[in-house]
Amino acid sequence: MLLHYLKSSLDDIDHLIDLTKKDIEDIKEANHELVFERTKIxxxxxxxxxxxxxxxDNELIKMVSNNKGMDLESILNEEQKTLLNEMKIKLTELKSVNKQYAKFVVIVSEFYNTLLDKIFPRELEGYKKANRTPATLLKVRA
Structure with a gap:
């Protein structure tokens, strides 16, 4: 059962990495709708x-409790150890890809917020920004 959980978890991590890389490419191309569609997935x-x-985790705890006096390293076989190590590597890769994705998200968000502030400026009240005031650019004369 442990091997099944390990392999299935690795598949999920790989899929997350692939989707996040696609998100990065779509953000670069301004295909934001595709990014939003993948969010639920x-x-x-x-x-x-x-x-x-x-x-x-539960399987590992069972293995340790069933083999009292033995450490986890000696309980696991080579394939299990390899898959656990691979999971660690994949999680590190996912973290790195997510950091890269977050940088793009912050940049795009900052761009849109700055653009919005130029079109609809906000008045400052102390340390807080108050409501947006209508921009003279957008005043309509009837």
Missing amino acids: KNDLVKAFENKKSLL
Whole structure:
């Protein structure tokens, strides 16, 4: 069962990495609708991974409790150790890709916020920004 959870978790991580890389490319091309469409898929994958990770943890705890006096390293076979190591590497890669994605998200968000502030300026009240005031550029004369 442990091998099944490991392989399935690795598949989820790979899929998350691929989707995030696609998101980065789509942000670069300003295909934001595609990014928004993938958000639900990514959220579902994260939930599935968290569930599998919990099942994986439970399996490891069972293995340790059934083999009292032995450490986890000596309980696991080589394939299990390899897959656990691969999971660690893939999670590190996912973290790196997510950092790159977050940078693009912040840049795009900052661009749109700055553009919005230029079109609809906000008045400052102390440290808080107050409501937007109508821009003279957009005043309509009837």
